Structure formats: C-alpha cells, structure tokens
Amino acid sequence: MKTDWLTFLRGGIGIVLGLMLVAYWQDFGLLHHPTGGLLDADLLQLLGDGPMPPLGQLVAALHRYTGVAAEALLTCAKVIYLGCCALLAAQWKSRWVAAALMLQHHAIYIAVPAFSYGVDFLAMTALACCCTAPSDGTHPGNRAVRHFLRIALCIVYFMGGYDKLGSSWFAGEAVWKALHLPGYAGVAHPLVAVLPAWPPLWAAVGTAVVLIELSYPVGVWFRRSRRAVLAAIIGLHLGIALFLGLYYFSALMVVLHVAAFIAPYTNGLQPVAHPIHSPPGGKYARTLAPDGETGPPTGLPVP
Amino acid sequence: MRGWWRHRFYLPAVLAVCSMVFHQRERLIELPAWARLFSQYTGTCTGYGFFGPRVGSVYVLEVDCYDSAGQLLARLPMPPLAHAEGQKRYHTFLDVFAALVGSRSEGSHTGARDVRFARAVAQCLARRSAALHGLQPARIQYRVSVSCTPTPGRPVSGQRFAALYADTYTYPDNP
Numbered sequence: 001m002k003t004d005w006l007t008f009l010r011g012g013i014g015i016v017l018g019l020m021l022v023a024y025w026q027d028f029g030l031l032h033h034p035t036g037g038l039l040d041a042d043l044l045q046l047l048g049d050g051p052m053p054p055l056g057q058l059v060a061a062l063h064r065y066t067g068v069a070a071e072a073l074l075t076c077a078k079v080i081y082l083g084c085c086a087l088l089a090a091q092w093k094s095r096w097v098a099a100a101l102m103l104q105h106h107a108i109y110i111a112v113p114a115f116s117y118g119v120d121f122l123a124m125t126a127l128a129c130c131c132t133a134p135s136d137g138t139h140p141g142n143r144a145v146r147h148f149l150r151i152a153l154c155i156v157y158f159m160g161g162y163d164k165l166g167s168s169w170f171a172g173e174a175v176w177k178a179l180h181l182p183g184y185a186g187v188a189h190p191l192v193a194v195l196p197a198w199p200p201l202w203a204a205v206g207t208a209v210v211l212i213e214l215s216y217p218v219g220v221w222f223r224r225s226r227r228a229v230l231a232a233i234i235g236l237h238l239g240i241a242l243f244l245g246l247y248y249f250s251a252l253m254v255v256l257h258v259a260a261f262i263a264p265y266t267n268g269l270q271p272v273a274h275p276i277h278s279p280p281g282g283k284y285a286r287t288l289a290p291d292g293e294t295g296p297p298t299g300l301p302v303p
Numbered sequence: 304m305r306g307w308w309r310h311r312f313y314l315p316a317v318l319a320v321c322s323m324v325f326h327q328r329e330r331l332i333e334l335p336a337w338a339r340l341f342s343q344y345t346g347t348c349t350g351y352g353f354f355g356p357r358v359g360s361v362y363v364l365e366v367d368c369y370d371s372a373g374q375l376l377a378r379l380p381m382p383p384l385a386h387a388e389g390q391k392r393y394h395t396f397l398d399v400f401a402a403l404v405g406s407r408s409e410g411s412h413t414g415a416r417d418v419r420f421a422r423a424v425a426q427c428l429a430r431r432s433a434a435l436h437g438l439q440p441a442r443i444q445y446r447v448s449v450s451c452t453p454t455p456g457r458p459v460s461g462q463r464f465a466a467l468y469a470d471t472y473t474y475p476d477n478p
Contacts, residue, residue, distance in 0.1 A: 245387060
C-alpha cells in the first residue's frame with residue numbers, strides 16, 4: 001500500500017486529535033459550558049482572544065435562539081468533532097473535512113488560549129497543512145505545503161531551543177523542575193524518584209535537550225545528519241510522553257516528523273529510490289519533472 | 304541539502320511561514336486583526352517556548368467549605384476533573400494567577416486589571432468547585448498558592464507551596 005506524506009499526516013492527525021478528544025470527553029463540559037462550567041460566562045468572554053467566538057459563546061448563542069439545552073449542544077459539538085477526526089483519518093473528502101475540523105478546533109481549543117497548551121497550536125498547523133495541500137502528489141502546492149511544514153518544524157524547534165538558552169536549562173534545574181511538576185506524570189514518572197539528585201546528571205540532560213532542539217533546524221536538512229537528528233528528536237518526544245505524560249503532544253510531533261521528513265522517502269516501511277511525492281503519472285508530473293527532487297533518497301540507504 | 308529552496312510559490316504556505324516569523328516578534332510588531340486571525344488558523348499564534356526560558360511554577364487553588372455552624376465540610380484541592388487531559392488544561396488555566404505573584408512584590412500596581420481578574424477567577428472557581436462537588440456550604444475559604452520545587456542540588460521530599468492570596472466568600476442565600 002502506497003502511503004505518501006499527506007496521507008500519513010491526515011491519518012495521523014485524525015487519530016491523535018480523536019484520541020485527545022476522547023480523553024477530554026468527560027471534562028469537556030466543565031471547561032466549555034457557558035453557564036454550568038468552571039467559569040462564569042462573563043469571565044469566559046473576557047478570556048476570548050481574537051475575532052472568532054469560542055465554543056462557550058457559540059453554545060450560549062445557539063441555546064438562546066433555539067432553546068436546545070447547552071449540554072446537548074456541547075455533546076453535538078463533541079460528536080461532530082470526533083466524526084470529522086474519523087473522516088480525516090479515513091481520507092474522505094480530506095480537504096473539506098480538515099477545513100471543518102479547523103473551524104471546530106479553533107472554537108474549542110484556540111479561541112480561549114488560557115485553556116490551551118502546545119499541542120493545540122501545533123495541531124492547528126497540521127490541520128492547515130491538511131486543508132491547503134492538494135491531494136495530487138505532483139501538484140506544486142503539495143510540495144510547497146510539505147516544505148512549509150518542514151520550515152514550521154524548524155522554527156518551532158529553533159524558538160524552543162533559543163528560549164531555553166540560559167542557566168536554568170544548562171544547570172539542569174529546569175529538567176528537574178519539569179519532572180517534579182504536579183499534574184505532569186507519565187507512566188515512567190516513578191523512575192524519577194529512583195534517579196539520583198546529582199546535579200551534573202541533570203545538567204547533562206538539560207544541555208542535551210537544548211542541543212537537540214537547536215541542532216534540529218540545521219541538521220535535519222543534511223543527508224548525513226538527518227537520521228541522527230530525527231532519532232534524537234523522536235527520542236526526546238518519547239521521553240516527554242513517558243515522563244511528563246504529554247502523550248498527545250508527543251504523538252502529534254512524531255506524526256509531524258514522520259510526515260515531513262520520513263514519509264516522503266519511504267513507501268510503507270521500505271525506502272524508495274525516488275521520493276513518492278513526485279510519481280510519474282500525476283497531473284502536474286510533466287511540469288514538475290525538471291525541478292522535482294530526483295535521485296536517491298536522503299538520509300536512508302539505497303535498496 | 305537538495306531542493307528545499309525550489310518549491311513553487313504557494314500563497315497559503317508562504318503566508319503561514321511569514322505569520323510564524325512575525326509572531327515571534329509580536330512584541331515589536333502589532334499584527335493587524337486579519338493577520339491575527341490568519342495566525343490563529345495556521346496555529347502560528349504562539350511562542351513555542353516549551354518550558355523556556357525556565358519551567359514555571361504550578362498554581363494551586365484550595366477551597367475549604369464550611370456549613371452555617373462553622374464546621375469544615377470538605378477541603379477541595381481541585382474541581383472534579385476526571386482525566387489527566389482535563390486536569391492539564393485546568394493547571395494551564397491557573398497560570399492567570401501569575402498576576403498575583405506580581406501583586407505581592409514591592410511597588411507593584413495591585414489594582415491592575417490582571418490582578419482583579421485573577422481574584423475574580425479565584426472566587427468563581429472556588430464557588431463552582433464547591434457546587435460541582437455537590438456541596439452546599441454557607442461559607443467558603445479559598446487560597447491560591449504557588450509550588451516551590453526543590454532544585455537537584457537541594458532536594459527536599461514533597462512539594463512546598465507559598466501562599467499568594469486568600470479570601471472568604473459567604474453565600475447570601477445560605478446563612
């Protein structure tokens with residue numbers, strides 16, 4: 001079965017966002033209910049950021065005009081969001097479904113940024129890619145969006161590493177503190193209590209995190225270093241998932257890395273001699289051929 | 304390093320990259336409304352700090368519920384959130400209490416909008432927590448604290464918390 005980068009991205013994002021909503025299902029009403037949640041409607045309104053209203057305001061308005069209970073409207077919103085995730089994962093009308101999912105994702109997660117963390121914004125970037133990238137792998141826009149995703153990942157890691165430049169990370173205090181934060185506990189978190197409170201160890205871990213993030217924007221473009229950089233960054237995200245319990249964030253980042261830098265050079269699990277985003281038979285194949293990436297894949301051995 | 308500069312001009316992707324770059328300098332450049340909307344819909348409206356430059360402390364809101372006789376009914380460490388995903392978002396939201404840290408420092412403007420907002424949020428969360436736990440207290444006392452995590456050089460077992468703000472709310476209908 002041929003799996004190009006966009007197919008992988010759509011499938012992966014649909015699954016990750018669907019699972020994230022399932023995990024969030026029971027607590028959804030507490031954070032979004034316009035009157036029966038954790039916050040009063042007036043305070044929720046003050047938290048809104050941007051021209052588009054958050055889900056709580058939309059539900060309140062619909063409740064006023066239709067008389068349907070807010071709980072039922074919230075359940076509808078969850079079911080529609082989950083349905084869109086399933087359709088995106090199934091690759092059905094992917095661009096339209098991704099556009100619908102973007103609108104919902106914005107209303108649920110982005111419009112009230114106080115309830116959001118990194119995964120929500122990166123998921124929005126991934127959805128924007130799913131929505132704007134043409135399905136035809138030979139279309140110039142397809143390649144452009146893949147390059148946008150690559151550049152976006154590089155900016156993300158450059159800013160992540162750049163912001164960490166300071167004594168807190170190089171001394172290891174930041175890593176230590178992150179692993180001891182209440183509410184951030186993955187399945188491997190009990191191991192933290194076993195590890196020694198030896199400052200040089202934590203300084204080495206903190207320095208490694210900064211170096212991995214800063215090396216990504218440069219190293220991932222070169223054939224010789226790509227494998228090592230991708231292995232390091234995926235390892236970092238596995239560590240974040242296991243120790244900090246940020247499962248969906250880590251899963252999303254792994255999906256983005258695979259879609260941007262690994263899937264274009266493989267067919268399933270097999271390396272390919274020519275990147276599959278420029279197959280010979282596409283509508284735009286003839287116009288792309290002179291400029292398209294040809295030759296052996298970078299970062300993977302020629303079979 | 305082949306081919307990355309050779310992609311064709313494709314407006315959405317180019318605009319999104321520009322938005323991302325501009326957003327990193329948002330403090331210097333005030334983005335117009337359309338650009339803010341575009342950056343929200345491309346997910347580029349964030350700083351990608353990821354615990355940088357340092358890991359922030361966690362804020363905690365504790366609520367003590369008392370009946371009309373002054374007996375402690377319950378001590379609520381957090382609202383009844385069922386799953387870790389909801390709890391993470393709740394903890395993220397509690398960062399609004401960062402304004403209260405500034406209000407304690409000398410010379411700060413304690414009447415600032417953020418501080419008043421944080422106090423309103425604290426009272427609202429405390430009242431809603433009690434109600435969502437199915438309690439009908441006559442009075443609640445709530446405290447906002449910030450965690451003080453030990454460093455690897457000075458490990459101390461358990462979390463320590465420093466109080467930031469405390470207040471009482473009496474229910475007018477339930478004396």
